[in-house]
Amino acid sequence: MGSLESEKTVTGYAARDSSGHLSPYTYTLRNKGPEDVIVRVIYCGICHSDLVQMHNEMGMSNYPMVPGHEVVGVVTEIGSEVKKFKVGEHVGVGCIVGSCRSCSNCNGSMEQYCSKRIWTYNDVNHDGTPTQGGFASSMVVDQMFVVRIPENLPLEQAAPLLCAGVTVYSPMKHFGMTEPGKKCGILGLGGVGHMGVKIAKAFGLHVTVISSSDKKKEEALEVLGADAYLVSKDAEKMQEAAESLDYIMDTIPVAHPLEPYLALLKTNGKLVMLGVVPEPLHFVTPLLILGRRSIAGSFIGSMEETQETLDFCAEKKVSSMIEVVGLDYINTAMERLVKNDVRYRFVVDVAASNLDK
Ligand SMILES: [Zn+2]
Numbered sequence: 001m002g003s004l005e006s007e008k009t010v011t012g013y014a015a016r017d018s019s020g021h022l023s024p025y026t027y028t029l030r031n032k033g034p035e036d037v038i039v040r041v042i043y044c045g046i047c048h049s050d051l052v053q054m055h056n057e058m059g060m061s062n063y064p065m066v067p068g069h070e071v072v073g074v075v076t077e078i079g080s081e082v083k084k085f086k087v088g089e090h091v092g093v094g095c096i097v098g099s100c101r102s103c104s105n106c107n108g109s110m111e112q113y114c115s116k117r118i119w120t121y122n123d124v125n126h127d128g129t130p131t132q133g134g135f136a137s138s139m140v141v142d143q144m145f146v147v148r149i150p151e152n153l154p155l156e157q158a159a160p161l162l163c164a165g166v167t168v169y170s171p172m173k174h175f176g177m178t179e180p181g182k183k184c185g186i187l188g189l190g191g192v193g194h195m196g197v198k199i200a201k202a203f204g205l206h207v208t209v210i211s212s213s214d215k216k217k218e219e220a221l222e223v224l225g226a227d228a229y230l231v232s233k234d235a236e237k238m239q240e241a242a243e244s245l246d247y248i249m250d251t252i253p254v255a256h257p258l259e260p261y262l263a264l265l266k267t268n269g270k271l272v273m274l275g276v277v278p279e280p281l282h283f284v285t286p287l288l289i290l291g292r293r294s295i296a297g298s299f300i301g302s303m304e305e306t307q308e309t310l311d312f313c314a315e316k317k318v319s320s321m322i323e324v325v326g327l328d329y330i331n332t333a334m335e336r337l338v339k340n341d342v343r344y345r346f347v348v349d350v351a352a353s354n355l356d357k
């Protein structure tokens, strides 16, 4: 009855099977509740984990699946209890759109670690409907999982901050990696790694990019603003750099040895793992013990930290390196991302596609 009146049909780009091919798909948005906002999508970044989900690499994919969790848009409707946002405001949605709100993680502003978190897509809403992501004309999202885009931050620049940006910002804050002058290594220069360089520089750290080849050296130093570049295959230079770093942010999403990097850390140094590596990693304990080093992990960030990331990047004028593409290019963009052929994040101009027209 009344609920049917608010049902909205939208169009997105969905994968139908593990081939991951995306094509237009029309579906019904869940009904807007009192705490919900309806967001018309303007831009959505492409994250490496979109590929993982689309191709069912974790074995948990449900189709049709509209991916996309770096969503920037404008509020078009608000529920009766929404105080945080107004119609017409620019907002962002990241990797999660719900949590239990009562566990210790939720009560401690760490809802990203809630075991009942709801993923932005390939998950199920509280009302039983499937969640669908940002490669679509609109989304309905609980206001708690929506952040405000600061006015002086270009909208397309805001997109990568909602996953890649907060993924590096959160551990930097949590592990105290924000003291100017401290030395930070960034291992792997992809979407997350390049944000790591930018945000670490904005905190005033001395940043060394560590990469397997010197292919990205010039760009890392001259375009991204890193202070140093270390080729991990160059044994002599790695030896010279031993015990020189306070922190390393490890963004590599595939199996790799840890010893060469642990050896780069000073006493009390921390190696923070951000990439999802499904195989066991090996290291010998003296590399930790003889130097009181730690290996830690971190996963995206809380809603509070996501807002902080946006505000911080707006204030410090941190910009990401992006390639803006249309939805008609999305399958090609996905293929290029598989080959790591992007500097450094694709952002899809969803609004330009007029999906609902
Ligand atoms: Zn992501």
Ligand SMILES: [Zn+2]
Pocket: 099, 100, 101, 102, 103, 104, 105, 106, 107, 111, 114, 115, 116
């Ligand atoms: Zn919880």
